[in-house]
Every structure is written in structure tokens, then in C-alpha cells.
Amino acid sequence: MRWNNLAEETVYENRWFRVNLADVRIPDGRHLDHYLIRMRPVAVATVVNEANEVLLLWRHRFITDSWGWELAAGVVEDGEDIAVAAAREMEEETGWRPGPLTHLMSVEPSNGLTDARHHIYWSDEGTYTGPPQDGFESDRREWVPLKLVPDMVARGEVPAANMAAALLMLHQLRLG
DSSP states (O other): OOOEEEEEEEEEEOSSEEEEEEEEEOTTSOEEEEEEEEEOOEEEEEEBOTTSEEEEEEEEETTTTEEEEEOEEEEOOTTOOHHHHHHHHHHHHHSEEESSOEEEEEEOTTTTTBOOOEEEEEESOEEEOSSOTTGGGOSEEEEEEGGGHHHHHHTTSSOSHHHHHHHHHHHHHHHO
């Protein structure tokens, strides 16, 4: 049941992604035109403190016109180490510099449409460095008790699947 990507042509690109049209051969031999989005890796990070609270951002996503809790995240720059990018994004978006990061998980949030991979890290220590450089990215930043995470996810307060998966994994690691 393997689909084979025979060729791709870029139909649009910018610094964040490329939209390609692929010639795909499906198992019965037919060919399909299939659009796909090629993206840079995304680095994600947070801190869980001694009180088992996780640092989250409350933000609006205009594409889905929804509000929700998220972890700090952003694209990995060319040649940048993924963990370094995760720490950089966290500090830029929250004003907190994480301590040594541990890889939590890597996920493919929409692998039927895009090759995006999100690499999620966490630390059990952080240092406040001042107001976030990218404060426009979120309405507020809060320390939220991990014990509340399953109910928050169930209520739809963490709408992004990658963020929900990461928070549920942290909940299990720290409180399970």
C-alpha cells in the first residue's frame, strides 16, 4: 500500500514553507496530483517548575479564530541546532530562559498535507530574563498546574494537537 512520490514541482515558496505539486503513483498504478507543504522543522520548549506548574502562553490563532494554551514554538533557522532553537524561542516568547533541555517528543502534526516535524523539549528549571522580546505572540504567559492539563485538553483549551500531546506527556511523566 505504499504511495510513490515520482516528482515534485514547487508552485509557491517563501522563507517559512514551499507548496509543491507531486506526481504520486498509488498502489494500483494510477497517478494522482497531490499538493503538499514542505516546512522547516519547528522547535518547541517549556519549563516545569518545582510546584509542577508548566509555563504556557495564552494566544489567539487568526487562521482558526481560536484561543488556546500553547508552548513557546518557532521555526529552526538554517544550520541551527533544534534544542538551541527551542531555548531561543522560549526566551523570546516568554522572557524565561530554560535550563538544560530534555527531548520530550517529535510529532508530525498533519502528515497527510505537510512534512512538518515539531520537536518538543522541556526543562525542570528556568531563569526569568525580563519581558518577552516577542510579547506580541501571546496575550499572557502563565504558570499552570500540570494536574489541570487533562481537563484543559478535554475542554478544548489546548486546541493544537502537538501541544495537547506534549502537555499530556509531561503530565504523565511528572504526575503519572
